[in-house]
Amino acid sequence: GKADIECDMVVLGAGPGGYSAAFRAADLGMKTVLVERYDTLGGVCLNVGCIPSKALLHTASVIDEVKHLPDHGISFGTLQVDLGKLRGFKDGVVKKLTGGLAGMAKARKVEVVNGVGAFLDPHHLEVVSAGGKKTIKFAKAIIAAGSQAVKLPFLPEDPRIVDSTGALQLKSIPKRMLVIGGGIIGLEMATVYSTLGARVDVVEMLDGLMQGADRDLVKVWDKMNAQRFDKVMLKTKTVGAKATEAGIEVTFEGEQAPAGPQVYDLVLVAVGRSPNGKKIGAEKAGVAVTERGFIDVDKQMRTNVAHIFAIGDVVGQPMLAHKAVHEGHVAAEVAHGEKSYFDARQIPSVAYTDPEVAWAGKTEDQCKAEGIKFGKAVFPWAASGRAIANGRDEGFTKLLFDTATHRVIGGGIVGTHAGDLISEICLAVEMGCEPADIGKTIHPHPTLGESIGMAAEVFEGHCTDLP
Numbered sequence: 443g444k445a446d447i448e449c450d451m452v453v454l455g456a457g458p459g460g461y462s463a464a465f466r467a468a469d470l471g472m473k474t475v476l477v478e479r480y481d482t483l484g485g486v487c488l489n490v491g492c493i494p495s496k497a498l499l500h501t502a503s504v505i506d507e508v509k510h511l512p513d514h515g516i517s518f519g520t521l522q523v524d525l526g527k528l529r530g531f532k533d534g535v536v537k538k539l540t541g542g543l544a545g546m547a548k549a550r551k552v553e554v555v556n557g558v559g560a561f562l563d564p565h566h567l568e569v570v571s572a573g574g575k576k577t578i579k580f581a582k583a584i585i586a587a588g589s590q591a592v593k594l595p596f597l598p599e600d601p602r603i604v605d606s607t608g609a610l611q612l613k614s615i616p617k618r619m620l621v622i623g624g625g626i627i628g629l630e631m632a633t634v635y636s637t638l639g640a641r642v643d644v645v646e647m648l649d650g651l652m653q654g655a656d657r658d659l660v661k662v663w664d665k666m667n668a669q670r671f672d673k674v675m676l677k678t679k680t681v682g683a684k685a686t687e688a689g690i691e692v693t694f695e696g697e698q699a700p701a702g703p704q705v706y707d708l709v710l711v712a713v714g715r716s717p718n719g720k721k722i723g724a725e726k727a728g729v730a731v732t733e734r735g736f737i738d739v740d741k742q743m744r745t746n747v748a749h750i751f752a753i754g755d756v757v758g759q760p761m762l763a764h765k766a767v768h769e770g771h772v773a774a775e776v777a778h779g780e781k782s783y784f785d786a787r788q789i790p791s792v793a794y795t796d797p798e799v800a801w802a803g804k805t806e807d808q809c810k811a812e813g814i815k816f817g818k819a820v821f822p823w824a825a826s827g828r829a830i831a832n833g834r835d836e837g838f839t840k841l842l843f844d845t846a847t848h849r850v851i852g853g854g855i856v857g858t859h860a861g862d863l864i865s866e867i868c869l870a871v872e873m874g875c876e877p878a879d880i881g882k883t884i885h886p887h888p889t890l891g892e893s894i895g896m897a898a899e900v901f902e903g904h905c906t907d908l909p
């Protein structure tokens with residue numbers, strides 16, 4: 443039969459990857475259709491990921507900050523939490539952003555089709571919704587179907603066992619909470635709940651939290667957060683759980699496992715995310731999907747089928763919104779006939795915890811693994827006037843240089859606002875800066891950002907006399 447809609451470009455999934463690709467394609471003049479199963483645009487990131495978590499983390503960081511004020515002679519009454527209002531604030535933030543996207547789609551004449559999409563063949567996609575079925579005939583397609591939280595099969599179905607989406611709903615503040623998985627998502631939610639009054643345990647299978655970050659950064663984080671958690675159990679696994687009236691009774695195994703089962707009011711499972719590649723009828727379009735559900739692509743984001751592209755979480759690690767956005771732009775441009783390709787020298791990572799941890803480019807661990815000879819310059823925030831004035835001088839800024847080329851190849855920051863500060867290091871790595879380029883750039887004083895300039899000066903061998 444005839445297709446209901448014909449277009450130059452269909453984008454499957456409206457997360458950061460998908461909407462960025464659709465907007466770029468439309469801007470380039472392609473007739474573009476954006477397919478999304480949920481009512482709002484924005485995908486995981488805007489609806490149940492980056493944005494709502496940061497709304498709650500902002501609130502938590504203000505509460506944590508206020509807790510230090512008695513040292514300055516300032517005090518308030520005791521903490522009172524109106525969870526309904528807090529949820530309202532968070533939901534309002536999400537609504538503002540997803541609503542903004544809908545407006546931007548409309549302005550660009552991107553047609554949004556709501557429903558679950560699946561390929562019928564290499565040039566047709568079927569979208570099924572409560573309202574019925576629609577067939578879309580397309581010249582080019584971009585798969586941006588994202589990922590979902592990994593489940594632990596041995597955990598019972600129980601409303602007290604949640605993934606990050608459930609935790610972000612903030613139904614109540616549990617007395618005792620277990621976070622399974624010491625990665626960024628788990629630790630961010632652990633930060634929110636502990637600040638709001640929960641006693642939180644964290645269990646991690648590997649030998650340290652926040653894998654992927656250099657251990658010297660994490661060491662500062664561990665020290666600052668020692669008081670925050672009841673227990674951090676490393677090299678330990680959750681092996682079973684029983685739903686009882688008293689709570690979820692969890693058993694552990696491993697080096698730091700407690701003697702017996704522990705009872706929790708809320709258990710957050712944050713053990714990773716798995717790609718949605720197997721749920722979109724890719725095989726009917728001839729698109730190859732790996733065992734785990736990833737879709738392999740080349741540097742132009744092309745799948746094995748030349749007119750079908752894939753981007754974002756569904757093509758692999760790191761599963762981050764900013765990576766998805768850049769891949770989306772490349773896919774749309776290549777589909778339009780441009781010679782773009784994805785060639786990032788660095789993709790930054792940020793844990794928006796307290797303190798924040800951010801890193802970009804090569805880490806020390808990566809340099810060692812890859813046999814890269816590197817130099818390192820560290821500027822401790824104990825020597826930063828601004829960090830001291832903020833009452834938060836525990837952090838440090840680190841730059842890594844390739845000793846052969848003298849270029850900045852990476853860096854890391856632990857401390858308040860590290861996530862906002864890391865961008866300068868991202869730019870330095872992309873541009874192939876030498877330390878002097880950064881060190882001789884005048885940074886505003888007194889700022890935390892100055893610490894990046896200071897680190898570069900440390901490398902150059904100059905002692906700096908600014909406090």
Ligand code: FAD
Binds near residue numbers: 478487754
């Ligand atoms: P997604 O955002 O997953 O979007 C895919 C979309 O496709 C979804 O809307 C889905 O409904 C739709 N879809 C899938 N299949 C179909 C189908 N068959 N038919 C119709 N629609 C379909 N990243 C950061 O960079 N910074 C952060 O601070 C951060 N915080 C996070 C916090 C949490 C709690 C979580 C869970 C994730 C966080 N992430 C963060 C990761 C980030 O959300 C993802 O990397 C990003 O959303 C990936 O974008 P995407 O476009 O690939 O896919």
